[in-house]
Amino acid sequence: MHTAREQLAGSPAGNGATAPHAPLRRSQASLSLVAPADALPSPGLLTRWRLAFETRFVDFDWAPDLAEAIGSARWFRGLAMLVALTIAALAFWPSFSPVEAAPMVRMDLSASEEMRSLAIRPLAQGATSGRHWDATSLVVPLSSAPERPSVHLVATLGEGDSFERMMQRAGVSGLDAARVASLVGGVIPATAIQPGTRFDITLGRRDDPAVPRPLQAIAFRARFDLDLSITRTGGGLELARSALAVDDTPLRIRGIVGSSLYRSARAAGAPASAIQEYLQTLDQHGMLDTMAPSDEYDMVLGYKRAAGGAVQVGSLLYAGLERDGKPRTELVRMGGAFTDALDDGSPAGSPAETLSLGMPVANGHETSGFGLRRHPILGYVRMHDGIDYGAPFGSAIYAVADGVVMSAGWRGGYGNFVMINHGGGITSGYGHMSRLAVSPGQGVQRGQVIGYVGSTGLSTGPHVHFEVRRSGRPVDPSSVSFVVRQQAAAPAASLPAVRERLKVLMSVEPGAALSPLK
Secondary structure (H helix, E strand, O other), X not given: OHHHHHHHHOOOOOOOOXXXXXXXXXXXXXXXXXXXXXXXXXXXXXXXXXXXXXXXXOXXXXXXXXXXXXXXXXXXXXXXXXXXXXXXXHXXXXXXXXXXXXXXXXXXXXXXXXXXXXXXXXXXXXXXXXXXXXXXXXXXXXXXXXXXXXXXXXXXXXXXOOHHHHHHXXXXXXXXXXXXXXXXXXXXXXXXXXXXXXXXXXXXXXXXXXXXXXXXXXXXXXXXXXXXXXXXXXXXXXXXXXXXXXXXXXXXXXXXXXXXXXXXXXXXXXOHHHHHHHHHHHHHOOOOOOOXXXXXXXXXXXXXXXXXXXXXXXXXEXXXXXXXXXXXXXXXXXXXXXXXXXXXXXXXXXXXXXXXXXXXXXXXXXXXXXXEEEOOOOXXXXXXXXXXEEOOOOOEEEOOOOEEEEEEEEOHHHOEEEEEEEEOOEEEEEEEEEEEXXXXXXXXXXXXXXXXXXXXXXXXOOEEEEEEEEOOEEEOHHHOEEXXXXXXXXOHHHHHHHHHHHHHHHOOOXXXXXXXXX
């Protein structure tokens, strides 16, 4: 590179010294980097013109800074370039003059009708599929639309509603509604009709759209074993009764306790209310805490079926528990109380006994105790006001003692939370429930289901947080005890009747009440 600059700058001096180097222009520097002509192919015409243009104007400053050298020739040249570019930009400015279009052609009648037939009216004009074709002149509007000869509908009697008011809302005239109420009142009081009863109503043709339709027929189930129907024959309404066959075979359900007796019994078809009563009954007789997963439960419920499919579930009649094929308890309802058929009538235990609160879930296990601990989610040490019991999701949670529900709902990190007041300044709390089974102000008994195990709030898995407070201050639930009084044993004279009743209930086969009704 140094040799090339010397050759371009000038010839050597006479004394053999090299003349001082003259400054190179950008064009000279650019050309000095090009290879010899004999080493490259001959460029085309356009390429030669482009190279010549670049060589000539390479040092030309096309956009000088107008903030420097104001008033110089270079500054005026830049100003002229700015004005020229501005004029060129304005020359290409678009025009906003109106665009001319072809003139509109007047449509004849046939073309107008064709376009009208293809038009779509709004959905509010009566379309059902989303497209409603507009009517042409061939469509003749009617002064009134024809009505159906009869209308069939179903009405439901609501809570706090009256029989006559329900019929009038369904379209029955006041005169027909009063007549129907009079006919039904001769068989069953109108107030005895249960809310939720469904009525099949048929209304007939009317001559004037301004008047209600006449009642043609109405049918409903007035009682569990009685259907009533009223039809119009001639000019009046007549009542017809239809007695229904009823089967009162008790429903017997057996199964293995497993990890959750509640879920096992629900899977076997037992109603939730019956399972709750069964668990309360076992708990009152001290059998709930000793239940093992391998035990077999046996319950018999009052059950009625009527022709037509109506079902009425009664109260619990028998609660049994077996282990290794041998009965551990056989509780039979005699009147309003349960009596253990295995009891020989001798007094067992003291009349008053002090018991601990126990666990609020069956077959649960303690996962976190009372006191200081590192919170599994928050990550720092803080006071744990209760005991956590792990249990399968959906397991029933029971009240540990009788009381009144103070609150039931969402409570921050505790999730779904229930607090029960047991009197004497003692309250118990149950947190992280998946669902609640009680409401504020409701009275509960020991062993009653108040909710179900979940993982709501600040929780890492399904469990129940159980805490006890005395005068508002948390205490260790394992240190709290209460006094219970055992029920008096059944007199020896009543045991034969209890065992005779047990014999009748045990003769019922499991699932016999679900067989086809004769």
